[in-house]
Amino acid sequence: xxxxxxxxxxxxxxxxxxxxxxxxxxxxxxxxxxxxxxxxxxxxxxxxxxxxxxxxxxxxxxxxxxxxxxxxxxxxxxxxxxxxxxxxxxxxxxxxxxxxxxxxxxxxxxxxxxxxxxxxxxxxxxxxxxxxxxxxxxxxxxxxxxxxxxxxxxxxxxxxxxxxxxxxxxxxxxxxxxxxxxxxxxxxxxxxxxxxxxxxxxxxxxxxxx
Amino acid sequence: xxxxxxxxxxxxxxxxxxxxxxxxxxxxxxxxxxxxxxxxxxxxxxxxxxxxxxxxxxxxxxxxxxxxxxxxxxxxxxxxxxxxxxxxxxxxxxxxxxxxxxxxxxxxxxxxxxxxxxxxxxxxxxxxxxxxxxxxxxxxxxxxxxxxxxxxxxxxxxxxxxxxxxxxxxxxxxxxxxxxxxxxxxxxxxxxxxxxxxxxxxxxxxxxxxxxxxxxxxxxxxxxxxxxxxxxxxxxxxxxxxxxxxxxxxxxxxxxxxxxxxxxxxxxxxxxxxxxxxxxxxxxxxxxxxxxxxxxxxxxxxxxxxxxxxxxxxxxxxxxxxxxxxxxxxxxxxxxxxxxxxxxxxxxxxxxxxxxxxxxxxxxxxxxxxxxxxxxxxxxxxxxxxxxxxxxxxxxxxxxxxxxxxxxxxxxxxxxxxxxxxxxxxxxxxxxxxxxxxxxxxxxxxxxxxxxxxxxxxxxxxxxxxxxxxxxxxxxxxxxxxxxxxxxxxxxxxxxxxxxxxxxxxxxxxxxxxxxxxxxxxxxxxxxxxxxxxxxxxxxxxxxxxxxxxxxxxxxxxxxxxxx
Numbered sequence: 001x002x003x004x005x006x007x008x009x010x011x012x013x014x015x016x017x018x019x020x021x022x023x024x025x026x027x028x029x030x031x032x033x034x035x036x037x038x039x040x041x042x043x044x045x046x047x048x049x050x051x052x053x054x055x056x057x058x059x060x061x062x063x064x065x066x067x068x069x070x071x072x073x074x075x076x077x078x079x080x081x082x083x084x085x086x087x088x089x090x091x092x093x094x095x096x097x098x099x100x101x102x103x104x105x106x107x108x109x110x111x112x113x114x115x116x117x118x119x120x121x122x123x124x125x126x127x128x129x130x131x132x133x134x135x136x137x138x139x140x141x142x143x144x145x146x147x148x149x150x151x152x153x154x155x156x157x158x159x160x161x162x163x164x165x166x167x168x169x170x171x172x173x174x175x176x177x178x179x180x181x182x183x184x185x186x187x188x189x190x191x192x193x194x195x196x197x198x199x200x201x202x203x204x205x206x207x208x209x210x
Numbered sequence: 211x212x213x214x215x216x217x218x219x220x221x222x223x224x225x226x227x228x229x230x231x232x233x234x235x236x237x238x239x240x241x242x243x244x245x246x247x248x249x250x251x252x253x254x255x256x257x258x259x260x261x262x263x264x265x266x267x268x269x270x271x272x273x274x275x276x277x278x279x280x281x282x283x284x285x286x287x288x289x290x291x292x293x294x295x296x297x298x299x300x301x302x303x304x305x306x307x308x309x310x311x312x313x314x315x316x317x318x319x320x321x322x323x324x325x326x327x328x329x330x331x332x333x334x335x336x337x338x339x340x341x342x343x344x345x346x347x348x349x350x351x352x353x354x355x356x357x358x359x360x361x362x363x364x365x366x367x368x369x370x371x372x373x374x375x376x377x378x379x380x381x382x383x384x385x386x387x388x389x390x391x392x393x394x395x396x397x398x399x400x401x402x403x404x405x406x407x408x409x410x411x412x413x414x415x416x417x418x419x420x421x422x423x424x425x426x427x428x429x430x431x432x433x434x435x436x437x438x439x440x441x442x443x444x445x446x447x448x449x450x451x452x453x454x455x456x457x458x459x460x461x462x463x464x465x466x467x468x469x470x471x472x473x474x475x476x477x478x479x480x481x482x483x484x485x486x487x488x489x490x491x492x493x494x495x496x497x498x499x500x501x502x503x504x505x506x507x508x509x510x511x512x513x514x515x516x517x518x519x520x521x522x523x524x525x526x527x528x529x530x531x532x533x534x535x536x537x538x539x540x541x542x543x544x545x546x547x548x549x550x551x552x553x554x555x556x557x558x559x560x561x562x563x564x565x566x567x568x569x570x571x572x573x574x575x576x577x578x579x580x581x582x583x584x585x586x587x588x589x590x591x592x593x594x595x596x597x598x599x600x601x602x603x604x605x606x607x608x609x610x611x612x613x614x615x616x617x618x619x620x621x622x623x624x625x626x627x628x629x630x631x632x633x634x635x636x637x638x639x640x641x642x643x644x645x646x647x648x649x650x651x652x653x654x655x656x657x658x659x660x661x662x663x664x665x666x667x668x669x670x671x672x673x674x675x676x677x678x679x680x681x682x683x684x685x686x687x688x689x690x691x692x693x694x695x696x697x698x699x700x701x702x703x704x705x706x707x708x709x710x711x712x713x714x715x716x717x718x719x720x721x722x723x724x725x726x727x728x729x730x731x732x733x734x735x736x737x738x739x740x741x742x743x744x745x746x747x748x749x750x751x752x753x754x755x756x757x758x759x760x761x762x763x764x765x766x767x768x769x770x771x772x773x774x
Binding site for chain 2: 043084095194197200
């Protein structure tokens with residue numbers, strides 16, 4: 001397989017300079033957003049990144065454990081100052097319940113990846129199957145033309161398996177999911193938030209009645 | 211069994227349920243069933259037919275800004291809807307509560323590039339608080355209730371309802387709906403524990419405090435709470451453009467306007483104060499100038515209802531979240547009575563400099579053509595400083611804001627954040643409906659006057675008592691001023707050929723007068739103010755007049771230019 005190589009023709013890519021309030025170091029942040037399940041909301045969440053021209057590295061949206069609430073896991077490279085503002089702008093959207101950002105050491109994160117390998121090439125390289133076992137990946141489909149390997153793990157592990165298999169030139173297709181993540185904090189922020197909102201509403205109503 | 215009604219009729223009843231009495235709109239294909247329903251509600255819903263949908267949105271803004279109620283627009287799909295975008299964006303950045311109801315093609319035709327179809331929800335998402343498509347008549351009561359709840363609660367803003375044609379004609383059992391809770395949105399957030407005490411401690415220790423008064427004070431109805439706080443702790447204030455009437459101009463602690471063309475003293479003192487207390491304002495770049503040199507010496511207290519404003523532009527030491535009506539009151543209880551006489555007196559030397567070098571020559575010239583500031587101050591004086599000021603955008607706006615005086619709350623309507631030329635005339639129409647008991651004076655330049663000039667038709671038809679002051683200098687004056695100052699006087703497309711405005715006024719049957727002579731000015735203004743209904747006063751002002759002082763863009767607030 002020919003690896004796509006984009007030659008820009010520029011010797012050096014010049015990145016625009018930005019004046020920041022906080023640090024200017026870029027980090028891969030993981031955002032966890034909870035929202036009501038309403039059409040068009042994903043658009044509003046991603047538009048916050050677009051407005052600031054921040055690339056989304058990965059995005060996963062699915063139903064959360066609470067009925068009617070969706071959970072987004074988004075990763076992006078940016079500075080802490082940028083991510084703070086992004087989180088506030090996302091939370092400002094009416095139907096977003098909560099948005100929080102995390103660094104890798106504050107979450108347990110996982111991705112899943114599928115690798116489609118050419119069976120003849122795979123058979124010709126016995127080391128390849130050792131590599132798959134060493135990576136605790138599993139073969140989920142084998143036929144004379146191709147086999148499919150499935151691996152879940154941290155981002156780097158998935159990349160590293162790809163690179164190792166690719167040195168034999170046998171990877172026909174490769175796909176990885178967006179990151180999913182769970183915070184490792186002891187506080188369940190969403191539940192707290194929902195309880196807080198309900199209590200406050202009841203209190204305000206009680207107050208209004210008096 | 212209940213009687214079934216159409217979705218369009220449900221909309222009328224929902225609007226009435228929300229207390230709506232006035233709406234601004236323009237009919238068209240996809241909203242025809244709704245206009246048909248409106249025909250049966252003419253005795254309760256006063257619909258003002260504008261001449262362009264942009265005019266409807268600005269009128270709704272003017273209505274909302276002076277009355278504190280939600281302004282409502284009713285327009286058709288496609289071009290009708292896209293014509294409202296400027297007003298919606300303007301309302302978003304200036305936190306103005308409006309609800310725009312637009313027709314939409316039937317749901318079955320969505321996505322087919324049907325006649326006058328446009329994806330309004332997607333287009334308006336970034337410039338609204340909420341944008342929603344009503345696809346079924348069953349949705350109407352709830353959607354309208356939610357729209358009004360969101361538009362006026364918390365930090366106000368625009369809401370769009372995209373009303374599909376099938377939902378307008380479908381039959382439904384109507385029951386009035388109320389929305390008073392949205393779990394994902396808290397319109398009345400509380401300050402973090404301890405933040406008020408921290409703010410009070412900073413204020414109590416301050417030697418050189420300065421309060422920045424923003425529109426949030428007006429939106430929260432907290433004018434009295436603000437006054438109580440600043441009087442108790444003896445805190446001098448500067449007002450943002452939109453906050454100018456939150457504190458009476460003649461209050462001894464009101465030190466004038468902040469920002470690029472604001473007064474010298476509050477700008478200079480921003481970089482000398484030790485505690486900066488920002489209330490309901492968002493540190494716009496037209497206020498701060500260069501952030502790297504802005505109030506670096508001061509501890510900053512920021513009071514706002516929108517948490518996303520904290521640390522957005524200026525690093526804040528104490529965040530006080532919440533409606534300032536509550537937080538200002540709580541803060542006033544926590545601060546100690548104080549006097550900052552020496553500090554407050556130190557403003558006077560800057561006032562004296564500005565007075566001598568800028569203000570006096572501007573408002574009391576003895577020769578030459580009329581000055582813009584002179585016209586503004588004369589109108590303010592002749593109306594006893596009690597009128598509502600509406601402005602367009604540009605030199606007329608800055609001159610009007612600077613030289614008008616404000617003695618009543620909610621007395622300035624201007625396009626602050628978006629800077630929308632053409633805003634003035636329709637906004638003034640809306641203001642006359644929002645506060646029919648008050649005089650409404652709108653200042654426009656010859657550029658902005660022509661940008662929504664079609665609304666003269668609305669004024670004529672409604673006999674809306676708009677006092678229009680057209681300050682004609684035959685230039686797009688603000689851009690010309692910048693060209694003079696920063697582009698080597700290369701007047702690229704700023705000189706403008708003008709029509710005969712007296713003939714235009716005559717065509718619309720609006721009383722008008724042109725004044726070029728200083729001796730005639732007062733008399734002409736009195737004629738305008740005492741004539742019933744609308745009036746156009748064309749003041750032919752100095753062609754190359756400049757708004758001064760000025761902090762050049764990206765400049766430092768305490769280094770204002772007094773002459774250019």
